[in-house]
Amino acid sequence: MKSVAVALHGGAGTLRRGFLPKAEEEKYILTLSEARDTAFYIVESGGSALDAVIECVKILEDSPLFNAGKGSVFTANGTHEMDASIMEGKSRNAGAVSMVTGIRNPVQLARDVMEKSGHVILAGEGAMEFARSQGYEFLPPSYFYNELRYNQWQKARESDVVQLDHSINPEGKFGTVGAVALDLNGNLAAATSTGGMTNKKFGRIGDSPIIGAGTYANNNTCAVSCTGSGEYFIRGVVAYDVSAAMEFGGLSLAEASELVINKRLIKIEGDGGLVAVDANGNVSLPFNTEGMYRAYRTSSESKVAIYEDWI
Amino acid sequence: MKSVAVALHGGAGTLRRGFLPKAEEEKYILTLSEARDTAFYIVESGGSALDAVIECVKILEDSPLFNAGKGSVFTANGTHEMDASIMEGKSRNAGAVSMVTGIRNPVQLARDVMEKSGHVILAGEGAMEFARSQGYEFLPPSYFYNELRYNQWQKARESDVVQLDHSINPEGKFGTVGAVALDLNGNLAAATSTGGMTNKKFGRIGDSPIIGAGTYANNNTCAVSCTGSGEYFIRGVVAYDVSAAMEFGGLSLAEASELVINKRLIKIEGDGGLVAVDANGNVSLPFNTEGMYRAYRTSSESKVAIYEDWI
Numbered sequence: 001m002k003s004v005a006v007a008l009h010g011g012a013g014t015l016r017r018g019f020l021p022k023a024e025e026e027k028y029i030l031t032l033s034e035a036r037d038t039a040f041y042i043v044e045s046g047g048s049a050l051d052a053v054i055e056c057v058k059i060l061e062d063s064p065l066f067n068a069g070k071g072s073v074f075t076a077n078g079t080h081e082m083d084a085s086i087m088e089g090k091s092r093n094a095g096a097v098s099m100v101t102g103i104r105n106p107v108q109l110a111r112d113v114m115e116k117s118g119h120v121i122l123a124g125e126g127a128m129e130f131a132r133s134q135g136y137e138f139l140p141p142s143y144f145y146n147e148l149r150y151n152q153w154q155k156a157r158e159s160d161v162v163q164l165d166h167s168i169n170p171e172g173k174f175g176t177v178g179a180v181a182l183d184l185n186g187n188l189a190a191a192t193s194t195g196g197m198t199n200k201k202f203g204r205i206g207d208s209p210i211i212g213a214g215t216y217a218n219n220n221t222c223a224v225s226c227t228g229s230g231e232y233f234i235r236g237v238v239a240y241d242v243s244a245a246m247e248f249g250g251l252s253l254a255e256a257s258e259l260v261i262n263k264r265l266i267k268i269e270g271d272g273g274l275v276a277v278d279a280n281g282n283v284s285l286p287f288n289t290e291g292m293y294r295a296y297r298t299s300s301e302s303k304v305a306i307y308e309d310w311i
Numbered sequence: 312m313k314s315v316a317v318a319l320h321g322g323a324g325t326l327r328r329g330f331l332p333k334a335e336e337e338k339y340i341l342t343l344s345e346a347r348d349t350a351f352y353i354v355e356s357g358g359s360a361l362d363a364v365i366e367c368v369k370i371l372e373d374s375p376l377f378n379a380g381k382g383s384v385f386t387a388n389g390t391h392e393m394d395a396s397i398m399e400g401k402s403r404n405a406g407a408v409s410m411v412t413g414i415r416n417p418v419q420l421a422r423d424v425m426e427k428s429g430h431v432i433l434a435g436e437g438a439m440e441f442a443r444s445q446g447y448e449f450l451p452p453s454y455f456y457n458e459l460r461y462n463q464w465q466k467a468r469e470s471d472v473v474q475l476d477h478s479i480n481p482e483g484k485f486g487t488v489g490a491v492a493l494d495l496n497g498n499l500a501a502a503t504s505t506g507g508m509t510n511k512k513f514g515r516i517g518d519s520p521i522i523g524a525g526t527y528a529n530n531n532t533c534a535v536s537c538t539g540s541g542e543y544f545i546r547g548v549v550a551y552d553v554s555a556a557m558e559f560g561g562l563s564l565a566e567a568s569e570l571v572i573n574k575r576l577i578k579i580e581g582d583g584g585l586v587a588v589d590a591n592g593n594v595s596l597p598f599n600t601e602g603m604y605r606a607y608r609t610s611s612e613s614k615v616a617i618y619e620d621w622i
Binding site for chain 2: 087092093094098099117118119120121122123124125126127129130201202203204205206210211212213216230231234235236237240241244245247248249268
């Protein structure tokens with residue numbers, strides 16, 4: 001029997017037990033589970049891994065809980081600048097958008113870049129122009145407004161600090177989102193979406209829209225989506241590094257992803273985690289932070305977690 | 312005796328002998344040789360690989376011959392949008408800028424991003440704001456004006472074609488630029504700079520500012536700078552792929568870079584080339600196109616070429 005599998009994350013960081021009120025924890029668990037099961041039903045019923053990761057990430061983007069889509073943090077200018085990327089393992093086609101505003105589902109725009117633009121990465125005003133040409137609706141800033149994010153921004157402004165989405169955050173709200181999937185045809189796909197860093201300046205681009213850093217998929221090896229301190233994931237070429245360790249080094253998915261997150265990333269002082277799936281339906285969700293919003297489902301198991309232990 | 316080495320490129324493409332008038336060829340050979348020797352003298356006299364690749368790329372950016380800095384092509388809006396990146400092999404620190412205008416030496420700005428911004432990639436207006444904060448002078452469009460580039464743009468507009476910098480180009484003027492170097496301390500560095508594609512739209516970002524795709528350096532393996540059809544270099548994570556094939560696969564620099572350009576890149580239908588140097592001072596300059604503007608110098612050899620054969 002052919003296996004299918006999905007795994008997803010909603011960000012990694014200093015997530016200690018007791019950090020979130022119980023009722024808040026429940027909301028995260030529910031949304032992560034819903035996104036997981038939506039993706040799983042798609043691949044289980046013969047849908048594509050690409051559709052599965054898109055629908056999964058859309059649910060996370062539409063939730064105010066995560067730092068992507070609706071829940072995106074405020075930039076230094078008080079705007080919401082979002083990045084997203086997607087890659088499919090069969091063709092190794094890829095698409096990404098960076099610094100887009102007013103788009104409900106940046107991950108869908110990344111897919112349209114992949115399928116319709118002839119390019120891989122479109123950014124800023126140009127990416128918005130492409131979205132317009134594809135008939136995208138532009139949402140007003142009020143759609144992205146969130147009191148908690150606003151207060152985070154005000155606090156960051158006062159201290160003139162650029163808050164990484166994974167940095168200490170008393171409200172416990174942060175998190176790039178991402179998903180990986182294997183479908184019945186043996187195709188892998190990965191997608192990542194983020195609202196970046198609170199109070200970010202200077203058009204900073206993190207790893208989320210960078211193929212090889214934040215997102216990678218190759219049917220011969222694995223599909224990977226990352227979350228964490230973006231600059232280090234770029235320098236470590238983290239998503240592709242898992243694939244390279246498997247392909248050139250002969251490591252298993254679990255060995256390769258553990259090596260990359262818990263040895264190689266730590267060596268350059270990066271923190272965060274990733275979710276990955278291989279062509280046999282194995283999943284791996286390592287992180288070197290205290291916690292990571294995450295979930296996975298395979299033919300035999302279905303799990304969700306925030307802190308170290310699985311629920 | 313410790314060895315030093317430098318290698319550089321000025322773009323790859325359909326460069327056939329007879330394509331350029333002899334006098335034009337001479338200009339390319341002279342500028343490539345000057346950039347090569349400038350970089351070599353820096354590392355030979357104890358300077359850093361980082362300084363060597365910066366000074367080398369600056370010479371190419373300041374020349375109207377190459378598609379970077381002064382010689383950058385026109386976008387669809389009639390502007391000049393430039394990308395550049397840099398990485399040093401010891402710390403694996405990296406910096407990049409994308410979609411900047413009016414900057415004489417984008418490669419220097421990429422270095423300042425690496426050393427002073429706390430980020431890796433800055434793009435668009437934000438990157439310009441960072442440049443302003445660093446005291447950069449903004450040059451008027453006239454600095455970048457070039458009759459040949461203007462005519463290329465008009466021709467592209469008429470046919471509504473986005474010209475890749477490597478595509479067939481009767482004027483024989485194209486070429487992302489880049490350099491790699493090894494210094495006396497065993498440190499490697501790589502840098503890449505480009506003016507993108509003639510008539511490009513939608514804020515397209517190619518591989519040049521992407522660490523792992525267009526540029527990579529790691530003292531344990533190699534330093535790499537790429538040129539070619541950017542979208543394929545991103546999907547193939549080409550610059551880092553050479554390093555991964557060496558580190559995980561145990562290949563030599565020559566084996567790894569040949570594998571990546573002449574097998575793996577071709578498999579996804581990408582065309583272009585790269586220049587690379589390893590920690591022992593070996594250089595490799597493979598390309599799968601008809602030609603590549605290129606040069607290298609080691610303790611024992613000094614070469615320059617445009618077409619298949621070395622001069």
